[in-house]
Amino acid sequence: MNLFNFSGKVAVITGASSGLGADAARGFAEHGADVALLARRKEKLDSLVEEINQKDGGRAFAVACDVADEKNTQAAVDVVLNHYSKIDILLNNAGVAFGGSVESMNDADWDRAIDVNLKGIIHTCKYIIPGMRERKYGRIINIASVNAIIADKPAALWRHAYNMTKAGVIGLTKGMAASYTQYGITTNAICPGLFETEMTENTLFKATDFLHMYNALCPASRPGAKGELNAPILFFASEGAGYVSGQYLLVDGGLSIV
Numbered sequence: 691m692n693l694f695n696f697s698g699k700v701a702v703i704t705g706a707s708s709g710l711g712a713d714a715a716r717g718f719a720e721h722g723a724d725v726a727l728l729a730r731r732k733e734k735l736d737s738l739v740e741e742i743n744q745k746d747g748g749r750a751f752a753v754a755c756d757v758a759d760e761k762n763t764q765a766a767v768d769v770v771l772n773h774y775s776k777i778d779i780l781l782n783n784a785g786v787a788f789g790g791s792v793e794s795m796n797d798a799d800w801d802r803a804i805d806v807n808l809k810g811i812i813h814t815c816k817y818i819i820p821g822m823r824e825r826k827y828g829r830i831i832n833i834a835s836v837n838a839i840i841a842d843k844p845a846a847l848w849r850h851a852y853n854m855t856k857a858g859v860i861g862l863t864k865g866m867a868a869s870y871t872q873y874g875i876t877t878n879a880i881c882p883g884l885f886e887t888e889m890t891e892n893t894l895f896k897a898t899d900f901l902h903m904y905n906a907l908c909p910a911s912r913p914g915a916k917g918e919l920n921a922p923i924l925f926f927a928s929e930g931a932g933y934v935s936g937q938y939l940l941v942d943g944g945l946s947i948v
């Protein structure tokens with residue numbers, strides 16, 4: 691069995707316009723999947739589609755989608771189903787991160803984090819799971835964060851809405867796994883440690899104190915490298931992982947165990 695052979699499989703990746711989502715899209719396509727790329731910035735998706743389709747056997751297409759908007763997400767899923775006629779794999783990767791505490795944030799801030807990080811997953815799942823149930827096959831992978839498990843003490847790093855929503859991703863993952871694994875649909879979560887992306891390049895990666903602290907604490911003594919999240923994602927997405935469900939995997943160089 692070629693464990694990482696995704697030919698004939700259709701993978702939807704949210705937040706594919708940059709960072710970890712774009713890398714995952716490349717990873718799925720390199721291993722034979724037909725990929726559908728969702729995010730709001732269509733021009734960025736289009737250039738990734740071009741890059742993937744230029745490679746031998748690469749098949750990608752893009753749909754502009756704001757996952758925080760239920761109707762918009764439903765329409766995007768319809769476009770994907772019209773194009774590929776099925777969805778086997780859903781990577782819920784779209785997310786936002788920003789600083790703030792229970793004292794400093796207002797309701798609009800909390801709503802922004804909940805709308806993307808939690809409702810974004812709920813919206814894609816609501817419209818993709820019915821087809822997976824019919825076909826008795828599905829692999830759902832939700833991107834949470836190491837910040838679902840551990841939080842930062844320095845005031846400059848307080849991100850309570852991020853901690854809360856990413857912990858919620860793990861709870862939602864378990865609930866969905868308990869319900870849908872019997873229909874052949876597994877749901878798992880991945881908790882990345884620090885990776886350099888648009889989300890972190892001008893914030894955490896610019897704060898040399900933070901980087902020093904991270905590297906000193908992290909058993910791997912470094913942030914995650916580009917593409918280093920792909921193998922864990924592909925594992926959960928693989929056909930062979932059908933008996934793995936409701937789990938969360940920390941991909942953090944060991945940060946959370948020290």
Ligand SMILES: NC(=O)c1ccc[n+]([C@@H]2O[C@H](COP(=O)([O-])OP(=O)(O)OC[C@H]3O[C@@H](n4cnc5c(N)ncnc54)[C@H](OP(=O)(O)O)[C@@H]3O)[C@@H](O)[C@H]2O)c1
Nearest residue numbers: 705707708709710729730731756757784785884885887889
């Ligand atoms: N980088 C890290 O160190 C790290 C660590 C732990 C967890 N994570 C998680 O990893 C995931 C990917 O983040 P990243 O680091 O790759 O950051 P990124 O480069 O900023 O990517 C975030 C992606 O989410 C998309 N997005 C944001 N709001 C959206 C919305 N309303 N609808 C659709 N797409 C939306 C963005 O696309 P558009 O702006 O084009 O919509 C972008 O493609 C996030 O869930 C993040 O929380 C990252």
